[in-house]
Amino acid sequence: MSANDPLKDTELTFLLGMAFQLALAEFVRRLDAEGYDDLRPVHGLAFQAIGAGGITSTELATRLGVTKQAAGQIVTYLEGRGYVRRDEHAAGGRRRLVVLTDQGREHLAVAGRTLHALERRVGAELGEGGVDLLREQLAVLIRELSEGDPPPLRPTW
Amino acid sequence: MSANDPLKDTELTFLLGMAFQLALAEFVRRLDAEGYDDLRPVHGLAFQAIGAGGITSTELATRLGVTKQAAGQIVTYLEGRGYVRRDEHAAGGRRRLVVLTDQGREHLAVAGRTLHALERRVGAELGEGGVDLLREQLAVLIRELSEGDPPPLRPTW
DNA sequence: CGCACGAGTAAAGCACCTTTACTTTTGAGC
DNA sequence: GCTCAAAAGTAAAGGTGCTTTACTCGTGCG
Numbered sequence: 469m470s471a472n473d474p475l476k477d478t479e480l481t482f483l484l485g486m487a488f489q490l491a492l493a494e495f496v497r498r499l500d501a502e503g504y505d506d507l508r509p510v511h512g513l514a515f516q517a518i519g520a521g522g523i524t525s526t527e528l529a530t531r532l533g534v535t536k537q538a539a540g541q542i543v544t545y546l547e548g549r550g551y552v553r554r555d556e557h558a559a560g561g562r563r564r565l566v567v568l569t570d571q572g573r574e575h576l577a578v579a580g581r582t583l584h585a586l587e588r589r590v591g592a593e594l595g596e597g598g599v600d601l602l603r604e605q606l607a608v609l610i611r612e613l614s615e616g617d618p619p620p621l622r623p624t625w
Numbered sequence: 626m627s628a629n630d631p632l633k634d635t636e637l638t639f640l641l642g643m644a645f646q647l648a649l650a651e652f653v654r655r656l657d658a659e660g661y662d663d664l665r666p667v668h669g670l671a672f673q674a675i676g677a678g679g680i681t682s683t684e685l686a687t688r689l690g691v692t693k694q695a696a697g698q699i700v701t702y703l704e705g706r707g708y709v710r711r712d713e714h715a716a717g718g719r720r721r722l723v724v725l726t727d728q729g730r731e732h733l734a735v736a737g738r739t740l741h742a743l744e745r746r747v748g749a750e751l752g753e754g755g756v757d758l759l760r761e762q763l764a765v766l767i768r769e770l771s772e773g774d775p776p777p778l779r780p781t782w
Numbered sequence: 783c784g785c786a787c788g789a790g791t792a793a794a795g796c797a798c799c800t801t802t803a804c805t806t807t808t809g810a811g812c
Numbered sequence: 813g814c815t816c817a818a819a820a821g822t823a824a825a826g827g828t829g830c831t832t833t834a835c836t837c838g839t840g841c842g
Contacts, residue, residue: 475764479740483763484645485778490770491638509782562820583636593769605759606640607632612750613647625666719789
């Protein structure tokens with residue numbers, strides 16, 4: 469019943485954790501190999517959140533589920549590395565719009581390709597429905613537990 | 626295509642992360658409500674790893690993917706709280722066998738019930754195949770990315 | 783009986799986030 | 813126009829929890 473497959477006895481919550489950490493570790497490992505060894509996992513989330521349109525530090529903080537000071541530190545780090553820039557914000561005020569530099573956009577593209585390659589690799593092993601079915605199931609779970617808007621993806625437990 | 630459902634545009638890796646963190650947060654929230662507010666997520670993993678048979682600190686360290694010092698600190702904390710005990714180890718040496726106390730076993734039982742309730746709640750929302758299909762897909766993903774034995778579930782990214 | 787090895791412990795270091803406290807800019811109400 | 817609350821951002825210290833470095837203890841092998 470169990471001796472031959474420890475995963476059978478592992479709680480769903482922990483299966484999710486293992487799957488996440490393995491996927492993330494593989495993602496970071498590949499990026500390291502591409503020369504992005506100055507970026508931590510949380511930076512990947514930041515890049516996704518900044519995206520094409522830019523974002524304010526405070527909004528980034530919300531998306532990452534951390535304080536705005538922490539978000540500010542992350543932005544400063546990425547700025548120092550040349551991945552992002554603090555521009556004027558159209559809405560004025562004290563606001564600054566954090567946008568990707570060319571280098572940042574390039575990284576985002578590489579990260580996207582890497583994640584998609586990973587997804588394809590996993591999809592090839594999944595049975596019928598493939599990765600789309602898994603995605604849909606995860607979406608159902610997320611909607612059920614978050615009761616509405618997508619939750620922040622915090623860098624620590 | 627996307628404006629109405631941000632999850633559609635979210636990378637699989639990050640969906641896994643959100644699902645994991647939501648499930649874990651709900652788990653901890655329920656345990657808090659039951660009076661276990663002295664326990665952090667990593668302790669849940671420790672309880673699972675110690676289980677019925679006990680474990681050594683070093684083995685626990687491996688399972689959690691941390692140093693043995695960190696594992697020792699966790700054990701000391703749980704010991705101080707009355708959840709575990711350091712017994713003699715049958716194999717002798719400097720080894721100590723970390724085992725659950727009655728209080729620890731009770732917590733493990735409560736945690737198990739809580740996780741199963743969570744799993745049922747999610748399962749009710751999932752379509753055909755239900756939670757078993759999701760578990761199997763996650764197992765496939767984990768086996769693919771870990772190439773063999775189940776990976777540690779580290780407390781930080 | 784000497785010694786390497788593995789378990790465990792101790793203490794300092796450090797990474798990364800939070801807390802507390804402040805400044806700057808805007809806009810709404812009187 | 814002036815006041816002031818609200819929100820963005822910044823600064824600096826604090827804290828948690830892990831790692832690093834370095835050690836001790838017990839065993840078994842030669």
